[in-house]
Amino acid sequence: MTSFLPSTDEDLAACVRDAVATGRKLRIKGQGSKIGWGLPVTADQEVSTAAFSGISDYEPAELVLTAGAGTSMAVIEQALAEKQQQLAFEPADWAPLWGGQAGAGTIGGVLACNLSGPRRFQAGAARDHFLGFTAVNGRGEIYKGGGRVVKNVTGYDLPKLLAGSFGTLSIMTEVTVKVLPRAEKQRTVLLFGETAAAANRSMIAAIGSTYDIGGACHLPLALAQKSQVDFVANAGAAVTALRLEGSGPSVAHRCAALRQMLGGQSEELHSMRSIAFWQEVRDVVPLRAPQERVLWRVSLPPAQGAALVAALPPDLAADWLMDWGGGLIWIAVAADKPVERIAVLRASAVALGGHATLMRATDQVRRDLGVITPAALEPLMRRVKESFDPAGLFNPGRLTAGW
Amino acid sequence: MLMPEPDAAILARRPQLLAGLRRLVDEAAVIADPDALRAYESDGLTAYRQPPMIAVLPKNTAEVAAVLRLCHEHGVKVVPRGAGTSLSGGALPLADGIILGLGRFNRILEMDYDNRCAVVQPGVPNLAISHAAAERGFYYAPDPSSQIACSIGGNIAENSGGVHCLKYGLTTNNVLGLEIVLMDGEILRIGGKHLDAHGYDLMGVLTGSEGLLGVVTEVTVRLLRKPETARALLAGFTSAEAGGKCVADVIAAGIIPAGMEMMDKPATRAVEEFVHAGYPLDAEALLIAELDGPEVEVDHLLERVRTIAEANGATSIRVSTSEQERLLLWAGRKAAFPAIGRISPDYYCMDGTIPRRKLPLVLQRMSEMSLRYGLGVANVFHAGDGNLHPLIMYDANKPGELHAAEAFGADILRLCVEVGGVLTGEHGVGVEKRDLMPAMFSETDLKQQMRLKCAFDPEQLLNPGKVFPTLHRCAELGAMHIHSGQLPHPELPRF
Numbered sequence: 001m002t003s004f005l006p007s008t009d010e011d012l013a014a015c016v017r018d019a020v021a022t023g024r025k026l027r028i029k030g031q032g033s034k035i036g037w038g039l040p041v042t043a044d045q046e047v048s049t050a051a052f053s054g055i056s057d058y059e060p061a062e063l064v065l066t067a068g069a070g071t072s073m074a075v076i077e078q079a080l081a082e083k084q085q086q087l088a089f090e091p092a093d094w095a096p097l098w099g100g101q102a103g104a105g106t107i108g109g110v111l112a113c114n115l116s117g118p119r120r121f122q123a124g125a126a127r128d129h130f131l132g133f134t135a136v137n138g139r140g141e142i143y144k145g146g147g148r149v150v151k152n153v154t155g156y157d158l159p160k161l162l163a164g165s166f167g168t169l170s171i172m173t174e175v176t177v178k179v180l181p182r183a184e185k186q187r188t189v190l191l192f193g194e195t196a197a198a199a200n201r202s203m204i205a206a207i208g209s210t211y212d213i214g215g216a217c218h219l220p221l222a223l224a225q226k227s228q229v230d231f232v233a234n235a236g237a238a239v240t241a242l243r244l245e246g247s248g249p250s251v252a253h254r255c256a257a258l259r260q261m262l263g264g265q266s267e268e269l270h271s272m273r274s275i276a277f278w279q280e281v282r283d284v285v286p287l288r289a290p291q292e293r294v295l296w297r298v299s300l301p302p303a304q305g306a307a308l309v310a311a312l313p314p315d316l317a318a319d320w321l322m323d324w325g326g327g328l329i330w331i332a333v334a335a336d337k338p339v340e341r342i343a344v345l346r347a348s349a350v351a352l353g354g355h356a357t358l359m360r361a362t363d364q365v366r367r368d369l370g371v372i373t374p375a376a377l378e379p380l381m382r383r384v385k386e387s388f389d390p391a392g393l394f395n396p397g398r399l400t401a402g403w
Numbered sequence: 404m405l406m407p408e409p410d411a412a413i414l415a416r417r418p419q420l421l422a423g424l425r426r427l428v429d430e431a432a433v434i435a436d437p438d439a440l441r442a443y444e445s446d447g448l449t450a451y452r453q454p455p456m457i458a459v460l461p462k463n464t465a466e467v468a469a470v471l472r473l474c475h476e477h478g479v480k481v482v483p484r485g486a487g488t489s490l491s492g493g494a495l496p497l498a499d500g501i502i503l504g505l506g507r508f509n510r511i512l513e514m515d516y517d518n519r520c521a522v523v524q525p526g527v528p529n530l531a532i533s534h535a536a537a538e539r540g541f542y543y544a545p546d547p548s549s550q551i552a553c554s555i556g557g558n559i560a561e562n563s564g565g566v567h568c569l570k571y572g573l574t575t576n577n578v579l580g581l582e583i584v585l586m587d588g589e590i591l592r593i594g595g596k597h598l599d600a601h602g603y604d605l606m607g608v609l610t611g612s613e614g615l616l617g618v619v620t621e622v623t624v625r626l627l628r629k630p631e632t633a634r635a636l637l638a639g640f641t642s643a644e645a646g647g648k649c650v651a652d653v654i655a656a657g658i659i660p661a662g663m664e665m666m667d668k669p670a671t672r673a674v675e676e677f678v679h680a681g682y683p684l685d686a687e688a689l690l691i692a693e694l695d696g697p698e699v700e701v702d703h704l705l706e707r708v709r710t711i712a713e714a715n716g717a718t719s720i721r722v723s724t725s726e727q728e729r730l731l732l733w734a735g736r737k738a739a740f741p742a743i744g745r746i747s748p749d750y751y752c753m754d755g756t757i758p759r760r761k762l763p764l765v766l767q768r769m770s771e772m773s774l775r776y777g778l779g780v781a782n783v784f785h786a787g788d789g790n791l792h793p794l795i796m797y798d799a800n801k802p803g804e805l806h807a808a809e810a811f812g813a814d815i816l817r818l819c820v821e822v823g824g825v826l827t828g829e830h831g832v833g834v835e836k837r838d839l840m841p842a843m844f845s846e847t848d849l850k851q852q853m854r855l856k857c858a859f860d861p862e863q864l865l866n867p868g869k870v871f872p873t874l875h876r877c878a879e880l881g882a883m884h885i886h887s888g889q890l891p892h893p894e895l896p897r898f
Contacts, residue, residue, distance in 0.1 A: 061651035062758050062789070084657055114599060125599050127607055128576045139881070143848045147825040149756045150569070151788040153562045153611050154826045154836075154843055155870065156852045157575065160607025164599070181657035204517050210540075210631045212696065250700030257697075301596035303517035327598060354597040372601040377591060381603045383858035388851070390881065399602065 001027070001043065007051035009134065009142045009173050015047060016171070016393070017140030025396050028167035030070055030106030034113055036098030038166050038371055038398040040363045049108050052173045055079055063150050064131065065179050069108030069172040076107050086182040089126050090117025092282045097360055099291055102283075108172045114164030117282035118215040118243070121207065121302070121324045127163035129178040135162070135170035138389025148176045161384070167395045169388040183214075183245035187255045188269040188277060191262060193237035194218065196322065200306035202262060203325035206242050207302075209261060211254040215243030215278055216325035223286040223321055229277045231269060241269075243278060284330050286321060293319075293332040294361045296345050300354035302327035311348050316341060335361075339368045346373060372399060406453065406834070406868045409499040413479060417456055420479060424459055424501075427469040432507075434458040443484065443502045447549070448492040448835055450751075450805060455482065455496035460504045464582060464590060464620040467503070471618065472588030474501060480864050481586070483614040485526060485557030488549045490752060491833025493561060493613050493869060503618060505556050511535050512621070518596045519626045520579055525556025525619045529563075532624065541626040544571035547829070548737070556619045562611030564829035566662040566736075569787035570695075571627070573829070575610040580623035583609060583616075586860040596623060608855070613831050614866040616859040630695035633661060634705055635732045638712040639686030639719040643667065646688030647762040649715040650786045653692065656711060658704055661695040663787035664736050667766065670743070670781035670794070671735075677742035680735035683719040690786065691736055693729070739783045740794065747779065747796030751808045755819030756828035759789040768818055769793060776811040778804070790828035791819065817842050832870045840872050849873075854880050 006012040019026055027043035029035060030050060052068035055075065060083040067076060073091065080086050091110045096102050111133075116125035132146030145158030162169055191202060199218035207213045217240070224232050224239040232239050244254045259266045269277055280286065287295060300308060305326025312318045316333040323330070333342060342365065349356035355373040358366055375381075382403055385392070392403055424433045434440060435457055444454045461467045474481050480500035487494050496502050508524035511531070515521070516539050521532055529550040533542040546565035547553055553563065558574045559581065571577070580594035593606045609616050640646040646665055653660065666674070666689045675682045682689055692708050694701045705722055712720055723729035735742075743750045757765055766782065773780045779796040793815055797808040816826050816836060820843045826836045840849060849871060856863065857877035867874060 059758070059760065061655045062760065063654065064758075083655075114604070116599070120598060124572065124576050127599075127604055128572065137851060141847050141851070143845070143851045145848070145851070147756075147843075149758060149789055149824050149828075151564060151573070151756045151785070151790045151828040152825040153564075153573075153829055153831055155832065155840065155849075156855055157562065157608055157611045158852070158855075160575070160604045160610075161855075163607070164601065164604055169603075181654070181659060184657060208516065208519060208541075208628055210628050210697065212630075246696075247700060247703055249703045250697060253697055253699040299597045299599055301515075301518040301520075303515075324598070353595055355600050357601050375600075375602060377593065377602060377605060380585075380591065380605065380858065384603050384605070384855065387854040387858040 001046050003046040003048060005048045005051050009136065012047070012171060012173060013136045013140045013142050016136050016138065019045070019393050020138070020140055020391055023391070024393070026393050028171050028395050030109035031072065031104050033095035033100050033104035034109055037113065037359060039366055039401060041395050041398050043396065047171060049106065049171065049173065056174070060085055063179055064148060064176055066148060066174065066176040067107055069175050070106050073105045073107060073110060074103055080179055084182050085179045087129060087177065088119060088123040088180040089129050090119045090282055091115045091126065092117050094283065096288055097284060097295065107175055107177070111163050111175055112165060112167050112172070118217060118278055118323055121327060122214045127160050130159040130163045130175065131178055132176040133159055133162060133172045134174040135172045137170045138391055138393050146176070150178050166398045168385060168399055169394065171394065185248045185251040186243060186245040186271065186274045187251050188215070188274040189242045189244070189255060189258055189262070190231065190235070190267040190269060191240040192235050192265060194240050196309045197306040199238070199240040199322065200303065200326040202240055203242065204303060206258060206262065207325045209258065211244060211258045212246070213242055214245045215241065217241050217281050218322040219286065220320070223319060226286045227277065227280060229269065229273050229280070231267060231273065232277060241277065243274065281321070281323060284321065287319060287330055287332045292335040294335055294342055294365065295359040296331040296333070296356050297359045298329040298331065298345065298349045298354055298356045300327055300329065300349065300352055304352040304354065305329055308348055308352055313341070313344060339365055343369055367401065370401060406497060407874060409497070413499045414456065420477065421457060423473050424457065424470065427473060428459060428461050428466050432460040432462065434460070443496055443504070446487040446489040446492060446494040448490055448495070448833065451492050451495050451834060453496050453498055455502040456499055458502040458504055460507055462507045464584065467584045467618055467620055468588040468590055470503060471584055471586055475587045475862065475864060478862065478864065480867055482866050483560070483618050485554035485560070486528065486552050488553040488557065489561065489831065489833060490754070491827070491831040491835040493831050493833040495834050497868065505554065508556070508620065515596065516541065516626070520596050520623050521626055522621065522623045523555055525559070525622055526554050529553050529555055529558055536626050540629050542629045543577065543624055544627050545574050545577055555622050555624065559610050559619050559622060560612065560614045561831045564790070566664060566785060569663065569785070570659050570661050575607060577625045578606060578610055578622065579625055581606055581609060581619055582621035584618045584620055586862065586865045594623065613833060613870050615856055615870060616865070631697045632701055633693055633695035633729060634701050635691055635693045635723045635729045636705055636708055636712070637682070637721040637732050638690045638717040639683040640688040640690065640715065640717055641686070643688045643766050644763045645715050646690050647759060649690060649712050649717070651759060652711045652715065653708055654787070656707060658707060660692045660708070660787065662691070662693040664691045665689065665784040665786040666736065666739065667782040669779065670739055670783050673746050673781060674735040674738050674742040677745055678734045678738045680731050682735055686718060691732060736783065743781055743794045743796060748798040748800065751795040751797065751812055753793045753795065753812045753815050754790070754827045754830040755816050755824055756788065756790045757819050757822050757824035759786065761822040765791065765818060765822060769815060772811055772814055776807050778808055778811055785828070788828070789824065813839055834869055837870060838872045840870070850875070850880055
């Protein structure tokens with residue numbers, strides 16, 4: 001497959017117009033760090049956004065940053081860290097889930113996959129911080145959507161649509177995101193030995209309190225033991241973790257008050273340990289290996305988290321991690337099970353009012369099951385796709401088989 | 404303001420349409436009497452008036468679907484309407500269209516505190532959700548100034564903001580699920596009580612689509628726990644530069660206040676005369692910052708904000724020491740619009756957003772325009788996020804003044820775009836800013852947005868004449884693969 005590395009919007013547009021004329025299908029990628037996510041794409045040519053690189057505008061006090069879509073996340077995060085700011089949606093680094101290198105990825109890729117980490121339920125997903133873009137559509141036209149200020153309702157909110165579109169609607173060349181101050185301090189309250197049901201209840205109570213929780217997860221014993229954070233790994237019990245962020249006096253006060261509210265035995269992680277722990281949760285480190293295992297990501301009404309794990313069939317030998325206070329469950333299951341057994345999880349998720357995404361599986365299993373929950377919305381989504389990319393050139397089949 | 408030319412053939416078939424609608428909904432839910440229709444002729448943008456051909460008030464989703472299906476079959480345009488508080492004319496009727504009023508969708512269906520959400524019908528007023536949630540100490544965060552009246556369905560259509568949206572987000576950041584009906588009557592459910600369904604973010608694009616893509620019939624919103632406490636700080640500055648610098652320094656110090664509002668001297672004077680909040684009348688710029696959270700956090704951050712204000716040369720600083728005083732400090736800002744209404748027969752509220760560092764330049768240029776147009780202007784400003792609300796004062800009874808006010812407003816919005824901002828931060832485009840869209844978007848940009856509209860409503864029957872300055876047929880926009888170059892439903896009679 002030939003690869004094309006345009007460095008101007010005009011070159012990219014010309015490439016797309018040529019693809020329209022010749023009917024060539026295009027695989028779009030930034031650094032390819034999340035290429036294992038979604039259905040396998042069959043294309044005639046690869047187009048990389050890597051040359052659309054560099055931060056063109058960053059005004060910390062305006063809370064906006066504009067950069068080429070191919071700018072690596074390492075560059076973005078470095079620039080933000082220098083000004084004590086961050087992307088509040090906590091973009092995850094999932095490349096190692098598919099055997100890739102840690103630390104890879106571009107800002108365009110993060111937005112196109114609508115990544116978000118443990119802070120999602122409090123601070124929003126990538127979609128909530130995506131303000132504007134320049135892109136080339138499937139007609140080879142350069143256009144822009146959204147704006148470059150934090151508050152804007154002018155025209156349709158196209159950034160929302162491109163967030164999570166996996167490069168199937170347009171090829172972004174430049175993006176503007178909302179950035180926010182990084183919390184001065186963070187602490188994590190740890191509870192030990194809770195059952196999944198008890199942990200789900202503790203997390204719901206904590207998030208529903210006035211203590212402004214910015215992270216709520218539960219690791220069963222087997223996963224807690226894999227942590228690099230000593231207090232977690234050596235606990236000898238399942239671990240429930242609740243993160244508090246903010247100014248020093250506020251964090252100290254909320255931490256003490258939360259521990260009192262929850263009662264029982266609890267511990268605290270401070271600063272570096274807390275940061276290291278949440279990075280593991282964000283990147284799903286405890287479920288990375290073994291690589292062959294099938295990995296599901298299930299989003300649910302948060303109070304249903306425990307019900308989902310209670311319904312896991314024993315024959316799947318599942319390992320799981322509960323995040324977002326119960327609203328997000330990562331599940332790894334044995335790879336040697338027949339697809340109809342693996343598919344059981346999706347049915348459970350739907351029955352509980354959520355949906356399941358197949359994050360990691362062989363090409364065959366992904367083709368058999370599809371990666372996203374089949375929805376009544378598919379005909380409308382297809383019309384939306386056609387309104388941007390009428391000839392179906394971009395990443396054909398990445399989200400949904402056939403288009 | 405030019406609206407699409409009424410279709411004489413449609414108007415001629417009004418009796419048959421009325422009969423058709425009366426078969427679908429209760430007799431009383433079809434309004435045809437000219438006097439009764441006048442209630443729907445305008446929304447919050449009262450400069451434009453147009454009675455609809457018919458108004459229909461369905462009571463459930465099935466009726467909405469049936470009404471839309473009928474209108475779709477007969478090529479009749481539909482304008483959805485919530486509480487009619489839009490400031491941009493989003494619910495302005497069409498002479499040959501029906502108004503689809505959602506006022507009877509007024510029930511809160513479920514308060515689910517474990518999942519921190521509420522399921523409500525679209526006609527429920529914004530504030531009613533927070534009132535219902537108060538029993539358990541929760542609330543719904545977006546708080547547009549009209550929140551006592553505006554409906555949550557209208558908030559979805561407009562992606563409404565409010566004074567707290569810098570910290571808590573706009574409507575779009577606080578919606579979890581929607582039930583919508585497409586123009587052809589198809590009912591779809593999007594999202595739910597969970598987050599981030601994979602596949603295209605249809606909810607994200609429906610929010611803020613100004614009633615052009617679908618009719619919202621049910622909404623699931625996120626509830627938040629109400630902060631323990633809130634306190635406000637009032638600071639006066641000798642220039643807009645100093646006030647603006649203070650705001651930038653607060654944010655650069657890593658503090659995101661729950662609200663951060665600025666007023667210029669004319670606005671301060673008008674509100675002080677009206678509500679006597681004790682605002683300093685010598686200040687060129689007045690800043691109100693509100694911090695919320697646990698008491699220890701609020702006290703700590705307020706002190707830091709005070710230090711920053713002092714460093715920026717604040718000439719007066721006042722910090723609320725009681726809930727009563729906090730409300731008093733806000734009373735002036737919240738009364739800004741009526742206060743201007745007291746000193747001017749009419750005023751016209753604009754809504755651009757600018758990069759905040761451009762504030763001194765924009766205010767300077769605005770006072771030059773004020774002289775040129777001979778109309779006064781007072782400014783209130785959501786300072787945290789750069790959302791500017793200039794209030795242009797005029798007298799509609801003086802010939803030419805309304806026109807001058809509109810021209811002045813358009814110049815301000817073009818200026819916002821010129822300095823890197825946008826035409827509207829929270830009020831929507833509607834009919835008001837429709838013809839200014841080319842100042843911000845190229846023809847290609849707009850055509851892409853219009854093609855998206857075609858994916859939802861290929862016949863362009865839902866709220867046409869809003870948002871986009873020019874109407875193009877979907878086939879003309881290049882969506883031939885949908886219709887194979889044919890008019891939609893060529894077999895149907897057209898009237």
